[in-house]
Amino acid sequence: RIAEAHARIMWGFGVRPNDTVFIGSFFSLYWGSWGALLGTERLGATAFPFGAGVPGQSERGLEWMKEVRPTVFYGTPSYSLYLAEKARAMGIDPKKDFNFRILFFSGEPGAGVPSTRKRIEDTYGGICIDSGSTAEMAPWMTDGECAHRQGMHLWQDIVYAELVDRETHRKAPYGQEGVTVYTHLERNSQPMIRFWAGDIAYWTDDPCPCGRTYPRLPKGIYGRADDMFVIRGENVYPSAIENVIRGIEGLGDEFRIVITREKTMDEMIVQAERSPQADPEILPELKARLAGELKARGLRAVVELMEPGTLTRTEFKARRVIDRRRIHDDPADPN
Template sequence: MNWPTAAGSDSRPDPDSEYWDERQETRPPGERRDEIIEKIGEQVRYAYDNSEFYREFYSDVDVDPRNITSFEEFEQLPILSSDDIKQEQKEHPPFGRFLCIDEEDIARIYGTSGTTGRPKVFGIGQDDWDRIGEWHAQILWSVGLRPDDRVIITSPFIQYLGSWGALAGVDHLGCTTFPFGAGMEGQTEQAVEWIADLQPDALYGTPSYALYLGETAEERGHDPAEDFDFKVMFFSGEPGASVPSTRRQIETMFDCEVVDQGSMAEMTPWMSNSGCRHLENGMHVWNDIVYTELLDPDTEESLEYGAEGVPTYTHLERTSQPMIRYWSGDITTWERHDETDCECGRTYPTLPKGIYGRADDMLVIRGKNIFPSQIEDQLHALDDYGDEFRIVVEREGALDSLQLVVEVADDAETGPDEFHDLVRQEIKSEVGVTPDVTVVKQGELDRTQFKADRVKDKRELAIDV
């Protein structure tokens, strides 16, 4: 086979076409799997031949990394973790021995924030970046974007790959792009006025930021549903776009469609998990762009459709710093394409609830497994909810307590006591634990211009003496 595919094609479908590449997107899944295993074989061979790390990492496996011909053989390769990357890059800075290309051939450098330890560094060659732009354009086509659309990007243009990946996709698609950014003081107020003047068709950012943008617009006298003209917003970075009540709130606030996207920065093209303009909730898994396995969080064994597990990703056409069997740490469930209620005709598996948590974000309280997205969904479904909340978990004696600080809307029809009791009842019904609830006025809790940080687990700070 021709591996990797040539990068940088400028051809685009007819604007009325549903598909960027109908054969690829609608082919029988068995036929697609045959091509995927060929790509896996080529990718693993390439990484083994060009990366000292992978030669060492695969030194004890019972299969030949230069001749992977079946999924059974592939699944015998070890799992790659975030800690593996950090340790490798610590010992062999800055890129580790993953690079596979000469450093002078790196076109772009990105990285993680390093808020949970040593930041990870990504070196991307130009041919890979061109393919990333083309793949993102193809996926954005399924979202409903077309070359005559105007797109505003409202996430920070820092080392965060989300903004740059979105920009690469909309640029390759031929859209008019406004890389506005986010994070500076007063920038959201400016965004409101720019949007009112320019009337973009689409927005990229995080769900939390979209809600903050809508609140800011209303404070400045705008009705986002009437005064703006968005047809779609596409999001990554946090679970909100597949949290049903949050999704509905954004759709109602802006009178537009909402699409959830995103895998991981390490796995760029990260749009390989993406909703489309027909999908009510969740994301299609474009597994012929980035191959995705769902693995048991404890045994790391492959899971069938319908199970809940950890997405584990493999690049299929990456010549610079390829990731193979990379453990995401996220939690989701998946289903076959013919189990998904979607009219698009694509034959990819689907994550019907999106990525709804991380294994390390799950709160175990009194024997119950609780994801923050469950609480978010219940709160957004309440008419008098004031748009922000915080979760605090503490240990009181031998028992853990779940504490919620929840805003009540300024125009609430229920009183604070009644709202308090309603929140307590709805959350207990959803997660099986009765929370201690504190009700505060709308606007009292800080808003975010990027990803929301709503959870504080004080149990991690407790030290037994």
């Protein structure tokens, strides 16, 4: 059923059986890759499930894109821009040397942000399509744009989506902002009923040139009702990092999470302090332990340890996360 749903929605992106879909995301616990693969196969298009994440894989993928000339790309928006940069460094022009006519994305809000969309379309010469509700709600493409790119349609016959008021939890009228809540209509295993996904969007039922009458999210998903953030397609809760730090004897209670975008890929820096009781000599050991425990939880982070009292104390959880990525406040972005 997931394959059926994704094939229908990918048809809406403009994908056809004669397309070859390059899947440039990690095949493991990340639902994105598997969902794109299932949809591609059911649609009858050719899948090129290349994956991502292994050292050296990007360069190799670029060689294959030049060779095989796939027509559709799937991945995260930031990875597509990272690939383009690598390509140029290798003397490859992503527009001329590749053959992408559709690039569809999930895992990050970027593809729905006008400035990022424009950058991707200018870089590759294909259309940039935003999709993705949340992994728990797979088939996750049921928030998905059509080829007209007027915001993600909500495919209500597969997963019933509502936007609700953040406080009262009552349904928000069209034209207003709310928190995404989803209900599975087709799943036999782990069906979710009114699942609080916690993303913030506004919705409308204005007509779309494609003729579909589903409501739409014209600005995509642009915020969170809690402090979760998304880095390289993975959901991260600051509380999980907090638990790791507070579980290591010798580290102080205060911490910061700094998220930067070096060129095009996200980096997370975790800053923590030595506790006043701990011997300064064990600092390298503490650092290695913190990095190791984060890594074991799938959190790729640069760890910086500081002397006690270096970090400003804050009462507000959210202030511990400093997001320097500027996805939404790009000066070129009219929104």
